[in-house]
Amino acid sequence: MSDTPKLLRSLAGEPSAIPPIWLMRQAGRYLPEYREVRAQAGSFLDLCYNPELASEVTLQPIRRYDLDAAILFADILLIPHALGQKLWFAEGHGPRLEPVVTPETLKSFRDRDVVDILAPVFETVRLTRAGLSPDKALIGFAGAPWTVATYMLAGRSLKDPSSLREHYYKAGSFITELIDILTDKTIDYLIAQIDAGADAVQLFDSWAGGLPWPVLDAVSVRPLERIARSIKTARPNAPVILFPKGVGEKAGEYAAVKHCDAIGIDYAMDPSWARSNISPLKTVQGGLDPMLVVAGGRAMEREAETYLKLFHDVPYIFNLGHGLTPDTPPAHVAALIEFIRQDR
Numbered sequence: 001m002s003d004t005p006k007l008l009r010s011l012a013g014e015p016s017a018i019p020p021i022w023l024m025r026q027a028g029r030y031l032p033e034y035r036e037v038r039a040q041a042g043s044f045l046d047l048c049y050n051p052e053l054a055s056e057v058t059l060q061p062i063r064r065y066d067l068d069a070a071i072l073f074a075d076i077l078l079i080p081h082a083l084g085q086k087l088w089f090a091e092g093h094g095p096r097l098e099p100v101v102t103p104e105t106l107k108s109f110r111d112r113d114v115v116d117i118l119a120p121v122f123e124t125v126r127l128t129r130a131g132l133s134p135d136k137a138l139i140g141f142a143g144a145p146w147t148v149a150t151y152m153l154a155g156r157s158l159k160d161p162s163s164l165r166e167h168y169y170k171a172g173s174f175i176t177e178l179i180d181i182l183t184d185k186t187i188d189y190l191i192a193q194i195d196a197g198a199d200a201v202q203l204f205d206s207w208a209g210g211l212p213w214p215v216l217d218a219v220s221v222r223p224l225e226r227i228a229r230s231i232k233t234a235r236p237n238a239p240v241i242l243f244p245k246g247v248g249e250k251a252g253e254y255a256a257v258k259h260c261d262a263i264g265i266d267y268a269m270d271p272s273w274a275r276s277n278i279s280p281l282k283t284v285q286g287g288l289d290p291m292l293v294v295a296g297g298r299a300m301e302r303e304a305e306t307y308l309k310l311f312h313d314v315p316y317i318f319n320l321g322h323g324l325t326p327d328t329p330p331a332h333v334a335a336l337i338e339f340i341r342q343d344r
């Protein structure tokens with residue numbers, strides 16, 4: 001058997017009796033060893049910008065669970081930070097960014113060289129790749145322009161994205177310009193991650209849900225298509241995974257994006273629909289409700305089995321339908337992985 005990581009074989013279109021497995025937010029507060037390093041680093045951002053410690057927490061879940069892929073430890077909000085917004089994480093309140101972006105602050109963004117400013121992230125990629133065995137893949141990532149823009153415009157996590165739709169209709173050209181800048185910066189950032197050693201990249205569009213079609217197409221599908229195309233043109237061997245959360249059957253529009261290789265599905269998506277409509281076009285990744293991993297036991301195994309059965313004859317990557325939450329018992333994660341890998 002070649003050393004080609006199982007994840008990359010699946011992204012290249014190869015089905016597998018036991019799918020490769022990794023989990024969104026596999027590194028994080030649910031792991032005691034993460035909490036230890038996080039305390040040593042100081043703040044969450046200090047951890048993101050410390051290549052030795054960030055690489056260490058990237059590798060922790062691989063050591064503990066022997067997962068098929070590591071995902072770079074960083075955050076989607078490092079791009080706004082590199083563009084000059086002040087960023088902090090208030091304990092229990094999620095991220096805060098200041099000042100909120102206005103047409104005046106936008107001007108300074110174009111000239112910012114995110115690849116220069118985010119150099120520690122690429123060092124984390126290099127250190128992690130060096131510490132990872134050749135049969136494991138390293139996934140780089142960025143936020144999708146729309147999701148990143150929502151944080152930049154609201155200064156925090158949105159409770160109700162309808163205010164942004166209103167903003168978009170009133171100031172569409174400004175938001176379009178912001179998304180266009182983020183698209184360019186994200187392309188530079190992901191290519192630099194690939195050059196530092198990332199084997200594949202994933203784009204998280206966590207706030208794509210609930211947008212009416214023409215808006216979704218303009219702010220999410222088209223920018224992601226441009227990112228996928230630019231990456232494939234510059235680095236043809238790097239697979240691109242899109243995770244458009246909450247878009248329902250509009251996921252088919254993302255699957256039709258020529259230069260992407262896989263679509264991450266969220267926990268609200270009917271997996272049978274994904275099997276019929278996405279699998280003919282692209283590798284499917286994920287789906288299992290992270291709350292089932294909090295619950296554990298037979299309910300978790302029964303649902304995991306549903307995904308395994310549905311996707312047994314097509315390329316599939318086992319993952320969740322969103323990230324692991326801090327209250328997840330690590331033993332449930334171990335049980336899930338053991339269940340996926342058992343002979344059947």
Ligand code: CP3
Pocket residue numbers: 023024025026027028029038044071072073074075076077089094095141157204206323
């Ligand atoms: O998946 C991984 O293990 C890799 C690392 C990773 C983090 N964030 C680490 C993190 C990845 C891929 C992300 C992506 C991310 N960040 C997204 C997209 C995915 C999603 O969850 O929808 C978003 C929207 C963000 C923005 C963000 N970062 C929020 C809203 C928060 C606060 C929420 C919370 O859990 O407190 C963060 C902080 C964050 N990013 C943490 C981690 C481990 C927790 C920070 C801590 O240790 O205190």
